[in-house]
Amino acid sequence: MSDKEENPLGPPPWLNAPPVDPYPFEETHDLRHGPDLHPALLGLLPYIGQWRGRGRGGYPSLEADFDYGQEIRISHDGRPFLFYESRSWLLDEESKPIRPAGREVGWWRPVGEGQGDDIEALMMSPTGIMELYLGRLDGLRLEMGTDFVGRTPTAKEVRAAHRLFGIVEGALLYAHEMAAVGQPMSPHLSARLIRVGG
Structure with missing residues (x-):
């Protein structure tokens, strides 16, 4: 059929x-x-909610450590997975916001x-990093390490990462380590967030 012929x-x-109605x-x-x-998702039920708090970050390649505020929202739509969304902002010495920081x-x-103790997680950032984690849920403790890290040509070099989450006295605590920009696996972020919704 030529380009000029009509599709019968x-x-x-x-x-x-x-048009369709909204979602x-x-x-x-x-x-x-x-x-x-x-x-x-019953094992992950304590994580579902909206969380807000502060954290401390640093890395061997950075000149100085930094303080940050953070909000995390963990939600579901009835299917067997959770949606994770995080946004953070840098804080000055008086806890005033400086500028937006990491987003994920x-x-x-x-x-x-079993009872859903093994976890697969995908985490993506607008800086061009996509991490595939495999993890294990043990009570209120969730530990995961990267099985694969993908990145765009312009993203910083990240080779591996490890994350530890826990619910401690009703708060969401986590620690994030990574191997990046020529450095071995090193502490990067840690925070304590309190439930503000859910």
């Missing part, structure tokens, strides 16, 4: 279909509202035969 079947029907399904970080939690989105998914 006409345009596909979806091409001229009317009709709810996602929530508040277990009192929205869809029922998928049974596979991802998904945590329980896998395997």
Whole structure:
């Protein structure tokens, strides 16, 4: 069929279909509202919520350590995975915001035969880094290490990372180590966040 010939079947029907309504399904970080939690997520239930707090960061390649504020939202839509979203900002010595800092989105998914103790997680940042983690949930402690790190040609070189999360006295604590820019696995971020929603 030449470029000038018309398609005898006409345009596909979806091409001229009317617009659809807004996304009709709810996602929530508040277990009192929205869809029922998928049974596979019961072990991760304490993590679901909106969290806010402060942390301390540094790395051997940086001139100085830094303080930061952070919000993390962990939500679900009834399917067997959690949506993770984090945004942070640098703080000055008086805890006043300086500028936006790290941002990250991802998904945590329980896998395997047991009670959802094995976790696969994807974490991505706008700086061009995508990390695939394999982890293990042990009570209120979630530990994960990278199985794969992908990056764009312009992203900083990151070879591996390790993250430890825990719920301690109702707060979300975590520590993040990474091997990057020629450095061995080294501490990078740690924070304590309190539940502000959910």
